[in-house]
Amino acid sequence: MTGRPSPTTDTAAGGRGTRRALPYAVHTRGLTKTYPGGQDAVRGVDLTVATGEMFAFLGPNGAGKSTTVSMLCALKRPSAGDAWVAGANVLTESHLVRRRVGVLFQHSALEPDLTCAQSLQLHARLHGLSRSDARSRTGQVLSAARLAEHRHARVRTLSGGMRRRLDIARALLHEPRVLFLDEPTAGLDPPARARLWQHLRRLREDERITVFVTTHYLEEAEYCDRLAIIDHGRIVAxxxxxxLKSALGQETVRLRTSDNRRAAALLRTDHGRTAFDGGEEVTVPVTDSAEWLPRLCATLGAHGIHIHRATATVPTLDDVFFHHTGRPFDPESGTP
Ligand SMILES: Nc1ncnc2c1ncn2[C@@H]1O[C@H](COP(=O)(O)OP(=O)(O)OP(=O)(O)O)[C@@H](O)[C@H]1O
Structure with a gap:
């Protein structure tokens, strides 16, 4: 890979004042990671994330999200393929990559017994900031995190949501260009998750950064400008x-019947539809539910299957996942 021109070539030295507008914050070609022992965690990922985007990397547990993020942050070495992040190559310019990215993994890196300000200043010093710069940058990131009034509170006394905001503030201390967040809402209740997303959107505007978030919550991917779905180490969409939803060109008919298993089998054979028995209901992708709903119900009625409930919905990301993988999205199901 050495010597190949980067699609995000950036000759600026770094730092906010000298940033150049790069077309891509992240660009990968055939990015691959095989762990010792033969575990193919990431299998030839091609990905582009535009500068300034809020990007979601969606996939079930074990799909390869954390491994990809680790390679993009130059913390794990790819087994094959190329990747550039914020204009630097992850293999040949890993020191630049590490300087230009902020990363938040699932476990907090903050010291529970220090105050918020002490903990951030410590990390700022670890990034090489002078004592006075560390103090002023800590003040800035605490304000951006809406935690200025908690600066003297001990980290362990913060709520889960506040702690995550403080973790994000820590990742922003060295003014990264791309912020990677690995499942930032894990363990938060739904209202705290919604507030954290609001916070991320505000930060993206205020700090003018690219935000790359991994998640296994389908609804969170909806908050993003673009998303990629990873499954068993491969990008499927x-x-x-x-x-992604409109590309399906489909609506979904949902039927609760007296015999879902038989109903799904009948719709597959009689109508050639992809009918899926999800236990509670049968789902059938169709192009026009107004046309298909009566036809499907008539077929089931003719075979003596009673319909308790029939509804039609526009596509969801769940349907997108199903369309590309042939199975419904289950956050726990990704491990090869
Ligand atoms: N250090 C390692 N050694 C061997 N296998 C690993 C290692 N780390 C991860 N794996 C395996 O690689 C695959 C991808 O793991 P990864 O953590 O990247 O997935 P993920 O999508 O981030 O999952 P989660 O949502 O559970 O964090 C999994 O099968 C996992 O068991």
């Missing part, structure tokens, strides 16, 4: 949430 990428695009805007609306684009």
């Amino acid at each position: 990428h695009g805007t949430p609306a684009g």
Whole structure:
């Protein structure tokens, strides 16, 4: 890979004042990671994330999200392929990559017994900031995190959501260009998750950074400009949430019947539809539910299957996942 021109070539030295507008914050080609022992965690990932985007990397547990993030942050070495992040190559310019990215992993890196300000100043010093710069940058990131009034509170006394905001503040201390967050909402209740997303959107505007978030919550991917779905180490779909859904050109008919298993089998054989028995209901992707709903119900009625409930819905990201993988999205199901 050495010597190949980077699609995000950046000759600026770094630092906010000298940043150049790069077309891509992240660009990968055939990015691959095979762990010792033969575990193929990431299998030839091609990905582009535009500068300034809020990007979601969606996949079930074990799909390869954390491994990809680690390679993009130059913390794990790819087994094959190329990747550039914020204009630097992860293999040949790993020191630049590490300087230009902020990363938040699932476990907090903060010292529970220090105060918020002490902990951040310590990390700022670890990034090489002078004592006075560390103090002033700590003040800035605490304000951006809406935690200025908690600066003297001990880290362990913060709520889960506040702690995550403080973790994000820590990742922003050295003014990264790309912020990677690995499942930032894990362990938070739904209202705290919604507040954290609001916070991320505000930060993206205020700090003018690219935000790359991994998640296994389908609804969180909806908050992003674009997303990629990873499954068993491969990208199965990428695009805007609306684009991915409309590309299906489908609505979903949902039927609760007296015999879902038989109903799904009948719709497959009689109508050639992809009918899935999800236990509670049968789902059938169709192009026009107004046309298909009566036809499907008539077929089931003719075979003596009673319909308790029939509804039609526009596509969801769940449907997108199903379309590309042939199975419903289950956060726990990704391990090869
Ligand atoms: N250090 C390692 N050695 C061997 N296998 C690993 C290692 N780290 C991860 N794996 C395996 O690689 C695959 C991808 O793991 P990874 O953690 O990247 O997935 P993930 O999508 O981030 O999952 P989660 O949502 O559970 O964090 C899994 O099968 C996992 O068991």
